[in-house]
Amino acid sequence: MLMDTPDDMLAEAARGGDRAAFATLIGRHYDRIFGLAFRLTGSRADAEDLAQDICAALPVKLMHWRAEARFTTWLYRVVVNAAHDLRRRQSTRARAADGWGDWELARQAQIAEEAEALDWLTGAMARLSPELRDTVALVLGEEMTQAEAGAVLGVSEGTIAWRMSEVKKRLRGIAAAEGAA
DSSP states (O other): OGGGSOHHHHHHHHHTTOHHHHHHHHHHHHHHHHHHHHHHHOOHHHHHHHHHHHHHHHHHHHTTOOSSSOHHHHHHHHHHHHHHHHHHHHHHHHHHHHHHHHHHHHHHHHHHHHHHHHHHHHHHHHTSOHHHHHHHIIIIISOOOHHHHHHHHTSOHHHHHHHHHHHHHHHHHHHHHHHHO
16 A cells, blocks of 8 residues: 555654655665665665665654655755765765875985985995094994093093094085995
């Protein structure tokens, strides 16, 4: 008997809590919902998800149906709005993913630059005399003061200051020579 009932009457009954009327509406219009969702999204998976979401939300949405237009017209509008919402969510996710991707690429580039700089510094340090390498290892590597490094190496604080100055001068020279080559 419900199969012969017009959509508007079924929608009114479903809005009032009639489960059989709601089931009849879904059975009658599911293919339309899915078909339009597929045409709007271009994706079978998205259309299936969208149709399922619409059917799950339809009882609440029916509370807002005012019967000013045919039920199918209203239902098409529900599907179109849901597809627009899906596109907005996907666009937002894509922008967020792109932003994350850009951040990750920048982070990887920074890591690579730091590794390259460390490799260069390690190679340049190998060219220094043992005394200068020891001084740099203590002052920069172990973060000792010049006085502490002098005490460890058995030299004056002034000698450590001179050695650090000499290290900077030689590293600049190595960098300049490599840059000119």
